[in-house]
Amino acid sequence: MSAEVFATVAGIALGCALVVGALALLTLRLLSRWSLVMQVVVIAFATIASVVSGTSAVASLMYLSAHDLNVFYSVAVVAGIVSLVMASVLGRSLARDNQYFRAAAASIGRGESVTSPDRHTSTEFASLAGELAATADRLAESRKREERIEASRREIVAWISHDLRTPLAGIRAMAEALEDGMAPDPERYYVQIRGQVDRLSGMVDDLFELSKIHAGALQLNLERVALYDLISDTIADLAPVALAKSLDLRFEGERGLTLQADARELARAVGNLVMNAIQHSPAGSAIVVSVTPHVDGRAVISVVDAAGGIPERDLGRVFEAGWRASEPRTTSAWGTGAGQSGGAGLGLAIVEGIVRAHAGQVTVTNVENGCRFELLLPQHPLG
Template sequence: MTTTGRLVSWGPLTVRLMLAQISVLLAGLAIVLLTAVLAGPTMFYDELIDAGHVEEATGLGLEHLEDALRPVSLIALGVGAVPALCIAGLLSFYLYRTIGRSLASFTAAARQVAAGHYDVRIPSAGLGPEFDSLAASFNDMAAKLNAVDATRRQMLADLAHEMRTPLANLKGHLEGIEDGVVPLDERTTGILHAQITRLERLARDIRALTRAEEGLLRLQPTTVDMAHLAQQAVAAVEPLAAQKNITVAAAGVTAAPAVLDGERMGQVLGNLIENALRHTPPRGRVTVHTDLDPVSVTVTVTDTGDGIAAEALPHVFQRFYRAEAGRESDHGGSGLGLAISKALVEAQGGTLEATSPGRGQGAAFRVRLPRHTATS
């Protein structure tokens, strides 16, 4: 039940808690009362004898003591117990009403999160570290759900934007073929095939990025020589680099062993080198340099290409980010290669950063990985 959009703070749980507390108080009072009435005179009588007042105790007699002490004890207990019971009841009421309000705020916040309002936050109730920890955990969960939802919305918007161009090209050529305006020749089929390939690559990259960012990848860490891996990645792109008249070479140490997933790191290096080739003009150079220290291995892919403006550097690893409109489309990229590479590196406990002196002055992408650990 709600009142003006808020849950009623006085719920069944708090009623049960307060009744249980009052029951404990009443039980304690009853035990004290019975003890004072039944055992009090006898204890007082024994105490007189132990203190050396045998004559006074014998003269008074136990029955006389019982008759004298019983009403006095009842009056004293009544005078003290009634206010104590009232104070305890008021304190219990206040405490459990506060707990009820806190639980009501949790319930209301949970319902808002269930309705898709992930910006809701629960303030500290001031009821101790347990409630504060619960509130902090809930707020952390809501913040992560909010981030996931924002990412999902941005992903859908970006995906729709990326798919628009190849779909429009496919539709335009198919309509042209149907109307007889565009001939169905080798050139047209090549264009159609290229657009379909672009959509396939986009779907594949989206899936890879999602799995990496959500921690769904199953890594298989083994001892891998990163220097050898870099040489393999360079060898794989040498034919493409030769076609573009770009020099590509591996440099640095000749052996750099590290515990990591060799297949995933090969994918990362391939993405970084291909990205460098896309943005390096003819007669340019791409270098893959491997360094080693006692705790980490570093691979840096440096090019002499387009470079990256200072304001664009913080965004280069975002999905579909382009420093210049249409840049990746013109170069044949899906706009996801760098984002995938960063997610794969971070999944293995490493870092990936980009640096550039500025536009037209080349760029460097540095992968740093721990040598002896890998996450799974």
């Protein structure tokens, strides 16, 4: 075939294809609200029409015999019918996938799980279906977590209201007795009022600390901290409280471990754990605070008590704000910091927030007759 003939044939074919393509695009625009099956059929028909029209135009210029043209048209008709049938089948498959994705999106919106069908038109659709199912699962878990958080917030409000009402009622009663001159021992009333005010102040401090943690506003003043000194000071502060309950509060483990930490916040976290152990431990039992190096280089601060352990079903909720232990650890609330009795279930949530701010991890496990809380802290939290 000469270059001139090739150019002529190519030009005719291109012209026919452009005309048919333009008509197909116009048809697709008019059928934009029709089904996906119809649009796929239009595309298949346009492809066939483009080939047939171009071939017919070229054949007419080449003066092919009528017999040859009839043979070509017969082949084109048969091939076109088969192509349209295949396009219809493909279109129905695509429409089925489209219905599945619409139903899946609606299910995700309702918070329901998404089940992936056995077959899809293509690997890409199968991958998308799998991702939708995974997204639905993640959203469902997120909704459950939000519901638990919202429930814990409501519990916090209820418990704070209750825990504030008790000392406030006591302060009011003692103030009225002092005002009316009915207090048999005014000096004792003054001491009790001061103790109740200290209790209220501790609860407010806990709420403020937890609000900073949740808002991401907890600022650490990092310095080199000797863990033995920090824990020794904490034990010394709480020793009178432990002694009053006949508890053996002691330190064990390494004495030379140091790390970069906020001494005040870390002391608060350890104090919360120790005070909670004191509140729940039976008289005559031991509370052991230890420091050991972890194999990965982190320092481990552990508090082990003999307070009866925590039910397995509650272990995953221990560090939720507002959570309070169920039996057997129900003698008082898991809440306030050192030196406070009762609370709104904020203490362990504060511990977790402080440890996370140090890029560490806090865990709890049941041991024989009690619990083991561990703080795993890196040497350099900001490294």
